[in-house]
Amino acid sequence: MSPTILRLQAKTFNMTKAFPFYFFRWMHDHYAKLPLHSHDFIELVFVWNGSATHIFNSRQFGRLEYKIYPGDIFIISPGEEHTYHLDPGEKVEIINMLFYPEMLESSLLFESYQAERELMDFLYVQPFLQKEARFSSILKLDAIAAEEVMTLVAKIEKEYTAQQKGYQSLVKLLLTELVLRLGRFYSERPRLISERLLVVQGGTKDKLNRVLGYMEHHYNTDFSVEQLAEMASCSERQFARLFKQATGTTVINYLHNLRIKRAQKMLSRTNEKIAAIGMEVGFHDISFFNRIFKRIVGMSPKEYQAGLSRGGELEGRTAD
Structure with a gap:
């Protein structure tokens, strides 16, 4: 018999369309069991202290398990099922930032330079990688990078908790900076040859991965084929051909x-x-x-x- 899956929605955390964001620290030990769950928003996970085993049910690969430690950062996309297991005596402190893509500035993908677009790949591409590439690409920050990220996270927590005038705009700016900095760390890490989206085969350009990841997160918003082609740095005609070659269907x-x-x-x-x-x-x-x-x-x-x-x-x- 399959285990019951807890389905979490934005309203569970009082997230609104105007400000779809929620921040909390989560302390866990062997005695407090967290049920297998999924959610309809993006979850950015930062391991602050301790260790645990992350259990992840992938539609493509089945059940996956791997250890997480301080400085590890990873993305859980909407609809993905996961939980944590802790051995006796084991404890972990995790920071969760829950949000919708609307919290980030879309012009970073549509109107920016190619290098800036690539900095968004940690959010849009990493969750859709092949099994071995995805779980080897969990960000494991060194001491300097971890301190940089912890400083930004602390600023986000302070603004979110105090809720002074203008805090929502500041949280959006700080979250965008955090994602960009994580994207920089992600782009500088050693990469696997097999690192590509499941749907993309052969010689299809890596830039298409970013488009597919964007569509997965922004399926309910209006965007044009022209904008997607710009994101992939190619003409509309070339983009349409590459897209159909990769997915077997049209963009629409x-x-x-x-x-x-x-x-x-x-x-x-x-x-x-x-x-x-x-x-x-x-x-x-x-x-x-x-x-x-x-x-x-x-x-x-x-x-x-x-x-x-x-x-x-x-x-x-x-x-x-």
Whole structure:
């Protein structure tokens, strides 16, 4: 029997659309069991003190386990299941920063120099790497880098806790600086030859990884093929060809699948109205949402929701 998965949502932590961010320190020992859980936001984890075993359920690789120590930093993407195990006598102090990508300045990917775009790869590319590349690329900071990061984290904690005038803007700026500095450390670490997205094969440019990671995190926002091509540093025509070569489909179809997959999860976990779910995953027109959902899943959102409420087995397809 599969273990029950705790599904955490932004509202659990009182995160709002205006300020989708939450900061907390987490102390854990062998006696306090943390259930396997997932969430609909990004989690940036910084191991402050102690050690533990991070248990991670990957859809691609199954159950993975690895030790974490002070100075380790890693990203947990929305929908990924994980927890921690501690042996008798073992303790760990972890800093968690929970946020949506909207907390970061998107112009760093669309309007900046190539070198600055690469600094965002720790956030957008690292979570989607092959098994051996992803878990060898967990940032393990040396003493100087760790002190630099700890100083920034302390500033974020101070602003978030005090909540003085302007704190939300300052937290956004400090979080963006933190991600950029982590991106610098990430880009300077030794890299594996096999380091690429699962979906990208052969000679497809590494820059496409950044686009795919961006789409995974920003599926519910409006962006153009032109903007994605700019992010990949190529023409629209070349980008469209590379994208289809890598994914087997067009940009629009890929985006629709991401949105419908998210809508299926929301239909199974919330009581929100279908129109509200369609809007939340990025569709501005309910009729269009219904049409795309039926084309991909094989039934309408209403039929899908009705099947879930009956507790029966759904015959509809799952978005890829």
